[in-house]
Amino acid sequence: MKIIVILGAPGSGKGTVAARLVKTLPLKHVSTGDLLRAAAANADTPLAKSVAETMRKGELVSDEIVGSLVVEQLGKSGAEYEYFLLDGYPRNEKQAAFLEAKLAEGGRKVAKAVWLEVPQEVLVGRLSGRRTCPKCGAGFHVETMKPKVEGVCDACGGALVQRPDDAPENVANRLKVYEAKTASLLGWYEQRGILARVNGVGEADAIAAAVADAIK
Numbered sequence: 001m002k003i004i005v006i007l008g009a010p011g012s013g014k015g016t017v018a019a020r021l022v023k024t025l026p027l028k029h030v031s032t033g034d035l036l037r038a039a040a041a042n043a044d045t046p047l048a049k050s051v052a053e054t055m056r057k058g059e060l061v062s063d064e065i066v067g068s069l070v071v072e073q074l075g076k077s078g079a080e081y082e083y084f085l086l087d088g089y090p091r092n093e094k095q096a097a098f099l100e101a102k103l104a105e106g107g108r109k110v111a112k113a114v115w116l117e118v119p120q121e122v123l124v125g126r127l128s129g130r131r132t133c134p135k136c137g138a139g140f141h142v143e144t145m146k147p148k149v150e151g152v153c154d155a156c157g158g159a160l161v162q163r164p165d166d167a168p169e170n171v172a173n174r175l176k177v178y179e180a181k182t183a184s185l186l187g188w189y190e191q192r193g194i195l196a197r198v199n200g201v202g203e204a205d206a207i208a209a210a211v212a213d214a215i216k
């Protein structure tokens with residue numbers, strides 16, 4: 001199983017690309033954002049509430065919580081997948097080092113880190129128009145990726161919502177957190193000689209095809 005990391009700012013299209021790749025490749029998609037949203041929604045505990053609040057503001061959830069979710073997923077996924085695509089993890093250098101060490105325990109390493117390059121002004125437009133299905137996680141956009149019926153998920157019929165962290169007052173903070181904590185990972189993976197840059201602007205199918213080429 002080839003372990004792939006997909007990097008890019010919030011709104012760069014990591015989830016959209018991953019949703020396309022799972023249809024064409026034997027690929028397991030693990031989104032830490034999706035895992036955390038499910039954990040926060042399914043338990044009425046102080047911990048779940050604090051995770052939900054951290055996410056709403058666009059801050060990072062603790063490295064320990066997210067790390068344990070990723071380790072659990074790595075343990076669950078076996079030979080049925082050719083690719084294991086990590087989306088949203090790592091998000092800082094401490095997480096990247098943790099992932100590297102965990103994989104090394106099993107003689108494994110990240111095969112490729114793909115960076116979806118998208119200019120800042122495009123990111124803001126994408127995030128503020130994004131609508132998400134809370135039932136199945138599918139993503140839409142009010143202008144560029146409209147569902148067939150307004151407000152209804154094409155995939156499962158769920159009612160589309162705006163994620164609380166996509167509200168305008170939280171978008172700027174998420175982009176700031178990305179610049180401050182996550183952007184340095186490009187250098188981290190470049191140093192290891194495994195960074196692939198993909199232009200993340202354009203038609204979603206074409207971007208997904210470019211990512212597929214980069215990881216093969």
Ligand code: AMP
Nearest residue numbers: 032033055058059060061066088089091
């Ligand atoms: P995403 O769906 O990737 O945009 O993630 C949504 C939110 O989940 C982020 O803004 C963080 O609050 C949290 N999150 C996701 N992945 C991580 C991670 N690797 N480390 C810390 N927090 C994370």
